[in-house]
Amino acid sequence: MRTPVPRALLSLSVLAGNLLLAAYASAQDTFTLDLPSSRLEHALNDLARQSSSQILFASDIANDRPSPALKGSYTLEQALQKLLEGTGLHAVAKEDGTFIIVPGTATGQNVQAEAPAPLAPMVITGDVLGNASAPEVISYAGSRTLVDSAQLQKPSVRGVDDALQRVPGVKIFDETGTGALPQIAVRGLYESRSGRIQALSDGIPLALAPYGQTGLSLFPVTLAMVDRIDVVKGGAAVQYGPNNVGGVINFISRPIPRTWETNLKEKATFYPGGRQLWDTYVGTGGFLTDNFGLQLDLNTLSGEAGREHSDTDVQNYRLRGQWNIDDYRDLSFGVQYYKADMDLAGALSPEDYRHDPRQSTRPLDRFEGDTTRVWGTYTEQLGSIGPFDSVEFSWTNFAHDSYRNFVVGLPFTPDASPLTRQDGPRDFKVWGSEPRLSLSIDDEQVSQTWLVGARYVSEDIDYKVNRQSLATGVTTPFRDWKFNDDAQAVYLSNAIGLMDRRLTITPGVRYENARMDYDDGLTQVRKDNRSEEWLPGLTIGFQATDEWYLYANAQKSLRPPQVTQIVKEGDVGAELAWNYETGVRYIPWDGLRVDFGVYRIDFDDQIVYSATTDRFQNIGSTRHQGIETEVFWTPEALPELDLHASYAYLDAEQRSGEFKGNDVPYASRQQFGVDGQYRFAEFWTYSLDGLYVSSAYTDAANSADEDANATVGELPAYWLWNTAIQREFPLQDQSVLTASAGISNLFNRQYYFRGIDTSPWGRQPAPERSLTLEVNYKF
Known part of the structure; x- marks a missing residue:
């Protein structure tokens, strides 16, 4: 269930350092912009300054995200769309001309807001898998399932391998009931100790030897330390290898x-x-x-x-x-x-x-x-x-x-x-x-x-x-x-x-x-x-x-x-x-x-x-x-x-x-x-x-x-x-x-x-x- 962004978490960014602007630029006005590639937080500040606009956003959701360079003539809506593309964030226009940046999914002109996201986890920017956010999963060009924290936190889930059973095509051979020695097969590709999957922790290989011994006969992951599990069964082999026949x-x-x-x-x-x-x-x-x-x-x-x-x-x-x-x-x-x-x-x-x-x-x-x-x-x-x-x-x-x-x-x-x-x-x-x-x-x-x-x-x-x-x-x-x-x-x-x-x-x-x-x-x-x-x-x-x-x-x-x-x-x-x-x-x-x-x-x-x-x-x-x-x-x-x-x-x-x-x-x-x-x-x-x-x-x-x-x-x-x-x-x-x-x-x-x-x-x-x-x- 999505919840609206609390007002207490919103920070006001007025880009010319002037918080008392009497008039706000129309979202339809065209501006000549020159924004260098930087962090999203700074890009939004620059955009607000160059367009003399008000943009409200929670600093947590923008702090660690990159933004592309933006040069040329844009309306404010077009510029925001370019900056927020692929981030899972969307701009909501208010009647007074203010824009609020919120996480959520968009359908047509409607945005369903979510609670502000915390600092992004340790996933390399530019990664084809990104941060495994819901919008990224939906627009990923391959089979992909995200097991979120709500699923992992159920007390009926005994271990991380247990949680994977909700993913279609993933089969678990539960040897211990603790998740300490997982036996995971994907699409019928099975070998002892999960030997035919590419397992990562925050993008780092988990196998004892990523090339010489791919089996997880030592599995240094416990359920309490996992926030979500990203299961990608296709489309990631170029960047993630080897041992990715069944996916990542x-x-x-x-x-x-x-x-x-x-x-x-x-x-x-x-x-x-x-x-x-x-x-x-x-x-x-x-x-x-x-x-x-x-x-x-x-x-x-x-x-x-x-x-x-x-x-x-x-x-x-x-x-x-x-x-x-x-x-x-x-x-x-x-x-x-x-x-x-x-x-x-x-x-x-x-x-x-x-x-x-x-x-x-x-x-x-x-x-x-x-x-x-x-x-x-x-x-x-x-x-x-x-x-x-x-x-x-x-x-x-x-x-x-x-x-x-x-x-x-x-x-x-x-x-x-x-x-x-x-x-x-x-x-x-x-x-x-x-x-x-x-x-x-x-x-x-x-x-x-x-x-x-x-x-x-x-x-x-x-x-x-x-x-x-x-x-x-x-x-x-x-x-x-x-x-x-x-x-x-x-x-x-x-x-x-x-x-x-x-x-x-x-x-x-x-x-x-x-x-x-x-x-x-x-x-x-x-x-x-x-x-x-x-x-x-x-x-x-x-x-x-x-x-x-x-x-x-x-x-x-x-x-x-x-x-x-x-x-x-x-x-x-x-x-x-x-x-x-x-x-x-x-x-x-x-x-x-x-x-x-x-x-x-x-x-x-x-x-x-x-x-x-x-x-x-x-x-x-x-x-x-x-x-x-x-x-x-x-x-x-x-x-x-x-x-x-x-x-x-x-x-x-x-x-x-x-x-x-x-x-x-x-x-x-x-x-x-x-x-x-x-x-x-x-x-x-x-x-x-x-x-x-x-x-x-x-x-x-x-x-x-x-x-x-x-x-x-x-x-x-x-x-x-x-x-x-x-x-x-x-x-x-x-x-x-x-x-x-x-x-x-x-x-x-x-x-x-x-x-x-x-x-x-x-x-x-x-x-x-x-x-x-x-x-x-x-x-």
């Missing part, structure tokens, strides 16, 4: 508030059997001066996660900063320490699952890991240079030092006594640097925005496996691998705006060059692998009318060979795929939006292992195609009610090998979601959501019957329902106390997964019904 998922942090603010939150989740999981969060931050802000976040998870042998201890500490050096230069930065120590309950045999799905028969399985991460982005507005009206330079650097270890009992047979204890410690040292230049030409006939960038990533990986005989206590090194990876990428795109920018055509190309050097400390074998590829892309977006937006895109995507795949003899090249999308967004009136898209992915070079030759080879070919749709509806007669529904149909087919024509394993054909949120009695909010996922096979042969160890067999379809209620208690000095309760898996639906990494055989029980109570105090 960006976990975006809450912006640093302009005034100091502190949040204290305690969440407790209660499971049958007396098991409890506690989620404690403390966040404090704001701007210490007009141009320098800090945000400190502390988040811990402790307790049990619903099953035997599920002790959990997660610690996540992060400090972020924003320094607006002057009117044209900014520096955002952050440092994070994350540590996880968890018992893993593992899979069960069919008999044990039927007896008690909450038990664990794998007493040795556990996970531990930690990471220290640092990053920073410098941005500078360079103004007008040569033929370009606006030039912006940004430079991002990131590094992390990570460790993770899975301990398992062998054999994998779920009800067998372990004979061997295996641990697999891995160390990762990664550094990356990415400069980027955005150059814009703002012409009345044809506008252009050139984006050119480069990236260098260095990865140093120690990969060990040790096995200890439980009978003798003797430990034997099983693997001792070292990898040194160097990757370079460059990319170029040009967004061409035609028909008053209603039509945007963006051709682009990305070049990837990755080298991986492998050294086996046990056998002394050394080898290297090189992946080199040009990856073209084209996106087209057309605002046909105020109600209709159409898009289409085609892009070539790549994932380099993973470190575990280059150790065998034989040549293994990069996995390549072509992605195609077309779709439409329809907004017939304020309060209703319909998204519909069709896609196809031709994946021709998937890497598979051949037991006959003991080699990895590029022989796997699959085709993924389907439809995805979402409907967002706030009834005009009942604006307190927000409704959302989504549907995805997936046809994922194997196109090579013995089982050509069969379904791709783990790919469910149908997924349907529905959720609603109702605000009542001023401070109460009730929500209900449901999710249906159809059955799926777990092997290439599409075996329907389960074998004795449950290594194959069809996975069941399932319906899930969650519900929650929340109450706000406004206190003095604008502080707010919020209390809420939620039930996940309301009807205690029992279902299971299979093939999850360190417990690949048996039935992996999904989380059962749980009750979550939460208290949040903001002051």
